[in-house]
Amino acid sequence: MLINPTLKKAATVLLAGVLAAGMFAGCGSGNSGSTASPAASSTAASSAASTASQAPAAGSEAPAGEATIRIAWWGNQLRNDTTTAMLNAYVAENPHIKYEAEFTDWSGYWDKLATQAASNNLPDIIQQDYAYIAQYHSKGQLANLTEQVDAGRLDISDVSESILSLGSFDGQLYALCAGVNAVGMLYNTRLAAEAGVDVPLRFTYQELMDMNAKVFAATGVRGETPGGNGGITMMSRDVGEVFFDVANGKIGSSEATVLRYFQQVKSTITSDWSVTVDVMQESSTAGVENSTLSTVKSWNTFPGGSNMMAAHQAPMDDELAMVMYPAVDDATKESMYLRPAMFFSITESSTNKEAAADILNYYTNSEAAQDLLRAERGVPVSSKMADYLSPQLEPVQQKIFAYIAEVTEVAVPFDPPQPAGANEVNKLLDDLTDLVRYGELSPEDAAARFLPEANDILAKATA
């Protein structure tokens, strides 16, 4: 009778201890940060893998090249499915390799990657964006891919030089383009036909506004002109300027260009054919499927890239087509460019760079991989693979391929990667654009504010 309560107490203490231990374990696996592991690996396996990959010596990799590759990307369900299918196919061919996939949506992705970088625990392969590669490269987080190319592990002989240059710093490749993209105007072919508007492949801002007016008069559906970073970037390129002058750490667009941009915003919003500011505002926080184009509130729109065509087309009955960006009326330079939809990089902290390079090679050069990936990240960078895949695709994908081919004919190199502080500058540009749209600020005042404030942000960000 005397022992019984003691035993009972001891048992509860033990239980509490187990609970506490469980919490510690929770702490530990939280650091390894794998949100989703389709490779059917338990938490225990994943934390074991991350310790293995951090071991400096080759001891842990003793059995002939055996390795676990962690690969991270942002995206949608379609991308998650196609990419894991490709990785499964790769692993089936290379049984000594295992993989762990970590995917999230865009907004959570960069928070997570930054945290992993801070704890020196980045995956071996990370999907990268043009807005971030400069930052990651300057902090020494990305591995030199040219070394892998020279060693014969990564074949880039079918990838054009202009595409490779966008992921290169000082002539060395750090980020391999995962798919090719181009900006342009998407429009609703039914509405254009109804209005009797024959949309040319290339046109000026004046011609664009005339088309907008014509479509509105005939169908009652409104129109758009470019705005934000995309709009001012192309206006600058039209006259041989570069919006982010990275080399000099300031805005490269001239006062005249900035003023022209805000004047265009003003003349659009005060025209009778323009999408109203109310609708614009709503669509700015809505997903692609609720865009003004997809909900037929406008007959045209200017997406971030040609790979967005499929997403815009999906919820629609009317057929879409894509043409090039408008040019300012006195354009002096070609402004159209090809750009990476996104990149893949191998991280400097990876201890399995060879195996990671082999996966990227498979992604880039294998027909089997293209069959599974379905150009979801944009047109394959290898011209050979693009030719292979093109005839098998759905109509909307074929249109994207055809558009990319058109742009390839004229494309000139793109601006350098956006510098630190670019996000804040783009936000400032959007804010001032909104102020002009709401009539709170004249184009002249907005232009006068933009350059000094943006330069100030860039100076602070690099300080």
Place this chain on the structure above:
Amino acid sequence: MKAGKTTGGPGGFGAFINREQVAGYVFILPFIIGLVCFTIIPIIISLCLSFTKYDILSAPVFTGLSNYVRMFTQDPTFWKSFRVTLFYAVVSVPLKLIMALFVAVLFYRGTRLTAFYRAVYYLPSIMGSSVAVAVLWKRLFAVDGVINSLLAFFGIDSQIGWLSRPDTAIWTLIVLSVWQFGSSMLVFLGGLKQIPVSLYEAATVDGCSRPKQFFSITLPMLTPVIFFNLIQQTINAFTAFTQSYIITNGKPLDSTLFYSVYMYRRSFEFSEMGYGAAMAWFMLFVVSVLTALIFKSSNSWVYRASE
């Protein structure tokens, strides 16, 4: 530790562990570890970070008070977001409490369906800060949304995007907040049940009218509950995030830019963790001062049975 004189245990470890305090601490150990690991340590780290420039990718650099100086003197958006949040709190909290009290009084005189209605009115509070409700709200107040369709039904042709106008957007968020009066309502209902029926009986006998009873009995007796709700809802309002982040993302023209959304934007979108941490500490300071003021003022208006 020496083994004390305890009952039961055969000395040594057993005696130690069986001491009442020790056993108690062991029992709450899992919670303590969680609190220290996930709350206290991060809070301390955030205080340290607020004195640094930290872009997450590289190590933090100590910059003294510069984040605070910049915040107070060079960042108009900071003050804008502070004003927006203050306005939101000052308007939405009283409206929500009045609404909650009104409905609670209605339900107090129960009918057979009271339990059902109580559940129905409580639902919005549960879903309150969820993404689904935020998206629903966005659709309700869209140009082609339900509100405008209703107006059209009454012959008013409205092309207003309620969330797109700088002067109406914040009000839609306030309406959303007031709509989520359920949890305050439940607390009020609990408070109402505590009021002795004898008071009302006496008042009725004395010929006191219903409104008079409400203001002379119900309201004074409820003040402790009102006090609790006021504190709770004020803190909620100052830390509101989802509504603004999902529905408007601070737009239009920053008219719905809640403090916490701006803090998030600075920290994660502009990679200025140090600045974000400084903002968090300023918010902690403001909320603490406000709470202290409400507590202080409570002496003069909250009824306490013991006095």
